[in-house]
Amino acid sequence: MIGSPRSNARLPLRLGGFDNLRQALDYAAQGRTGVDFHDVRGVLVQSLDYAGLRRRARVAAAHMRAMGMRQGDRLALIADTSVAFLTAFYGAQYAGVVPCPLPYQALPGGRDAYTAQLAALLAASGAPWLLSPQATLACAQAAAFTAGARAQGLETLDAPPPLITLPPVDADIPAYIQFSSGSTAMPKGVVVRQQALMANVDAIAVHGLRMRADDRACSWLPLYHDMGLVGFSVVAMCAQRSVDYLPPHAFAARPQAWLQLMSRQRTSIVYAPGFAWRLAAQRGAAMAAELDLSALRVAGVGGEPVRDDDLLAFSQALAPAGFRHDAFQPSYGLAEATLAVSMAAPDAAPRARAIPAPHGGGGRRLLGCGRPLPGTEVRVLDAAGRDLPERRVGHLWVRGPAVMQRYLQEAAGGPRADGFLDTGDLGFLDEGELFISGRAKDMILVRGRNLWPQDIEAAAAAAGALAPRDVAAFGVEREGGEYVVVLAECRTGSEGRQQLRARIDEALAAAFGIRAEVLAVPRRSLPFTTSGKPARARARALYLAGHWAPDSLDEKELTA
Known part of the structure; x- marks a missing residue:
């Protein structure tokens, strides 16, 4: 099978300037x-050019209209990484x-939780309506029954189209509904x-990535998350770039496949995200001499606060493959701003800054996420709303053309009257560059x-010889005040768990x-958001619900 070409021989590169997704795909x-x-x-x-995607999308659109879907109606789509999902997503346009893209669980072992x-x-x-791939159709049907909706397979959109005239673009109809990853609460x-969307796409393509006519992208990020959907479908399509997709679960199973595909x-x-670069360094170091990553000019990093040791681990391990450390491009964004708020400049080594530790000591080194994209403003305010x-x-408060006007649920809040939105994140500016803490x-x-x-978490992981994602x-508040709970994934028996707890306890006492x-908890039991971030609020809720057995440490010691 022959894949998509790297560039277009005759079609001129156009970086944005489109009014909507239909115009961009056309x-x-x-x-x-x-x-x-x-x-x-x-x-x-499977390989599909954008002409084929457009044909399929228009067929899917005709089926949607024949099913009784009207302009402005919402359509839930389980977003697996497939031609079928992209066909339905662009068909809706x-x-x-x-x-409304919803999470896809490749192998739903916990079917009840996924269905809920x-x-x-x-x-x-x-x-x-809810459309689903076959792998999750049973869960989709059960969920639709509970929610009073109708579920069917995505493949129903592939049949010969009915003769229906498609409506013109209505600028007031949203492009899509993006559910936030739910790092601290139920997704909104x-x-x-x-x-x-078009404003953010233009800023990313022109100023953030500075895309070229010979760029080729690669992604394993899920298409139900903003970084995967916007960054590696919408932006790529709007810049007429070819993309290579791996299934999201493939990265966790075989990070080497990601490196080999890029090579x-x-x-x-x-x-x-930062953790992925560290994991790829661990798994890919032995094969670095067999790889060629010299073409990688933008190695973007997003998600949790960007730590320089994660990126240094990768650049040192993959230097024999031609990887350059200055290819790293830390960035900051959130679904409420469509995707990107700031992006570091390509071809410039990330800038590191230390923030003081509240307990004294050397503090924490963070990498800058670049200056805000054109038209986007960032303010750093204290708890009283005063500029710092x-x-x-x-x-951090943001305002700009890509910032949302409202949540789907009106009670969830939104921007202030002046257009500034509280991101819920903490950080600072240094020479105009944004650092996320x-x-x-x-x-x-x-x-x-x-x-x-x-x-x-970093101190506990180091003390217990664990991966950062294992902690x-x-x-948690108790009568004596707030105390710290640390959950550490552990494979060993009771004696090993006691030793792990003792090492972590000693390290936290010394450092903080x-x-x-x-608590030593089973492997793969810690929750994560859909974007791969630690879901600490969910972990806290599980702890309070008694999901994990309490430790024997005396409560008085915890608040002493």
Whole structure:
């Protein structure tokens, strides 16, 4: 099978300037570039150019109209990484229907929990239809029954189309509904307008990535998350770039396949959370001499606060493959701003800054996420709403053309009257560059001191010889005040668990001067958001519900 070409021979590169997704796909369909889908081992299984995607999308749109979907109706789509999902997503644009991408669970072992999640999201979306791939159709049907909706397979959109005239584009109809990843609460539906989407796409393509006519992208990020959907479908399509997709679960199973695919396809643009670069370094170091990553000019990093040690681990391990450290491009964004707020400049080594530790000591080194994109404003405010000077950590507020106007649920809040939105994140500015330190709701207050859960998790992981993702830290209030709980995944028996707890307890006492309740929990039991971030609020809720057995540490010691 022959995959999509790297560039278009005759169609001129156009970086944005489109009014809507339909117009962008109509233009991309005049070229030869497209999307390629690979299996868990990186073998090409399906290739489709943008002309073929447009044909399929228009067929799907006709079916949607024939099913009774009207302009402005919402359509829930389980977003697996497939031609079928992209066909339905872009088909909704031609039908004037508002797609609502929902999480896809490749191997739903916990079917009841997944079904309940789908039912809750489906009810929140208000969509009367739910389309699903065959792998999750049983869960989708059960969720639809609970939510009072109708579910059917995505493949029903592939039949010969009925003779139906498609409606013109209505600028007031949202492009889609993006559910936030739910790092601290139940996901909320972000109403993404066509104008906001196109503004963010233009800023990312022109100023953030500085895309070129020979760029080729690669992604394993899920298409139900904003970084995967916007960054590696919408932006790529609007810039007429070819993309190689791996299934999201393929990265966790075989990070080497990601590296091998990038090497084989001479990928120039890729994005991943910080933990993924460290994991890829661990798994890919032994094969570095067999790889060629010299074409990778944008190695984007997003998600949790960006730590320089994760990126250094990758650049050192993959230097023999031609990888350059200055290819790293840290960035900051959120679904409420469509995707990107700030992006570091390509071809410039990331800037590191230290923030003081509240307990004294050396503090934490963070990497800058670049200056805000053109038209986007960022303010750093204290708890009273006053502007803070540079290099002072505070609450981040953003305003710009890509920032949402409202959530789907009106009670969920939204921007202030002046257009500024509270991101819920903490950070600071240094020479105009944005540095992210964490989520405000994740901050732990112990005896009047603010402690970052990321710092506690890093110290605990180092003490227990664990991976950073094997630890979760959060605060819990008791009568004596707030104390710290640390959950550490552990394979060993009771004696090993006791030793692990003792090492972590000693490390936290030395680094922070605190006692914590350390629980050894089963492997793969810690919850994560749909974007791969630690779901600390969910972990805290499970702890309070008695999901994990309490430690024997005396409560008086915890608050001493």
